[in-house]
Amino acid sequence: MQTAVLDGDPSKPGFYLTINKFPPGVMSRPHPSxxxxxxxxxxxxxxxxxxxxxxxxxxVLDHGELFGRIPSAKSSR
Known part of the structure; x- marks a missing residue:
């Protein structure tokens, strides 16, 4: 996953805007909100x-079962 901050700073008070790029088969770690x-x-x-x-x-959870790469739906057929 790649992340870019487009505006502001998420770690500081105020508005922020980020964009995340997920390649095929890549997931974030499970996180609560x-x-x-x-x-x-x-x-x-x-x-x-x-x-x-x-x-x-x-x-984020330390070792979520759903973290990391997932098998492609096409390759699992």
Whole structure:
């Protein structure tokens, strides 16, 4: 996964805007924010735009079963 900050600074007070690029088969670590969830891509590249008001941080699980690369749906057939 690649991340770029487009505006502001997520670690400081105020507005921020980031973009995350997930190559095919790459997922983020599961993280809670009102409910355990994760971000990522299955068979195609995915871009995720995130905006918010900082400071912010991500509390991730150390060893989630769903972290890392996932098998392609095409290759598992």
């Amino acid at each position: 009102g409910g355990l969830h994760y971000d990522g891509a299955h068979d195609e590249e995915v871009w995720v735009l995130i905006s918010g008001y900082g400071p912010t941080r991500a509390d």
